[in-house]
Amino acid sequence: MRRKLMRCYCRSTADPFEDSDCVCSFGMKLTWDINDPKLPQDVKQYDTFQEWTDGYVRFIYSGEDKNAQRHLSGWAMRNTNNHNCQILKKSCLGVVVCGRNCTLTDGSKIQLRPAICDKARQKQQKKLCPSCNSSLELLPCRGHSGYPVTNFWRLEGKAIFFQAKGVHDHPRPESKSETEARRSAVKRRMSSPHFSQKKRLLESEAARYHDPGGPFSGLHHLSCVDGPDRFSIITESNFPLQAQHYPSFQNPDPYKYGYDSGAVAGEPVSSPLQKSANHRLYVPRPPCGYDFAVPSYLGSGSYAALYKDPSGSPTPDSDSSMGPPGGSQHGASPLSAHDRGYDTNGKHQGWKQALSKAGDRGEYAQSPSSSSHPFYNSEYLCRYPGSSTGPAPAPAVPPPALQTIITTTTKVSYQPCKPAMLKYGDNLYDVKNVAGCGPLLEAGASSAYSDLKAPEDSGVIKSALAYQQESLPKTERADSLETYRCGSYPSYNYPERIVHPFKYDSNEY
DNA sequence: AAATGCGGGGTAG
């Protein structure tokens, strides 16, 4: 095995980040790309699991982390074949919303988690909005140059490397744990003796999910009449932002508790009320509060405002749920970002795209937009803060503008499964020693890591980071450059969305 | 029934 250089990966990376006080994630401190033939070998510090990653971030989790092992994500990610058995690629399905973008009395929105299974998703989309009865619509994710945001997972020795590319341009769906919790709750309910009776009641009053006076009146959501997966209601705030302030995942696995328990995941600690409180706090969302990723575009209110139903068009195809770019469906050509009125997308699209490209592997994008692109300069957050409100017609132009600076993902070594040579930059590495499909570098590289890729990260990440930084308390723009390598902070991403699983009494099931 | 992964195939730039 040829190790190319530094043994201690840490050393090779920027040292400024080595300090423990650095606010960046450990993964972001290191310079690596999921596609690198060799990843840092001697990782001694791992990041805490991040449920809601957004933007161009990288994390290195412990191989012991259950969530990482399951390749979990709060976003609805589905497996995508990248023909690379060493790297698991997953792309975002977006979020299912009410075709009319109806707003509940409490101002919340319905934001369902798209079913991962194509078949299930089709079914899901045939259901109607529990609140207004209009058809549900799948908002595809197009945060990565018009394509869905992608997440990459790679097991390397004892570490699980995670890399995300793209900035979600849609609200967060109900998290997996929440969905599960809700389902189980429903199940319990269904089995309960009183179920039938209740069901009847619910049905007759389907319309009043949110009774203002109820116990949860302070919260946002309603009960769903349709079934567990029917929907989750979320406050708009859910969207971007705030989450990060939520200190939830500090421990290595805290997250898992959420999953395992019936409790709403992620909110280990708070009671419904509390959540609510948090929620509200963040709602107004300060322009600079998001984790980095997304932006502010959606401010709470904004999202709502923007998303007006256009024609109420019935849900478009169901199954196409996925494929945006192909453009075929959903109108979604990248540009058309939804004609559905979901302007949000459009607005950010431009920059996002720029980002995305840059994000992947590149350096700063030269594209026009890049220069001014929010992601590229810390001004972004503040600039677009309320953008939601603003006009911003976004150039919904797709990828065109960007130049391909980066290669997106899956690129690299494509032959992982077969012993062969990995091409890296200009060099070829013989990987035969490395097990074919096995842990690629693990064996061979025991200690080597070629620090090659730098270009991309720098650019991309930087921007992303800078972006993230905004959300950090003291950090200033100036710092961005310095810290750009840092990723989102663990404690940040946390969904603040509140959902009341138990309120979903619905019937089905 | 769904979620997950895998891998063959096809398409577009």
Added chain:
DNA sequence: CTACCCCGCATTT
């Protein structure tokens, strides 16, 4: 070639 997407199949949950 690269980067995506679609599909079916098998395995878990």
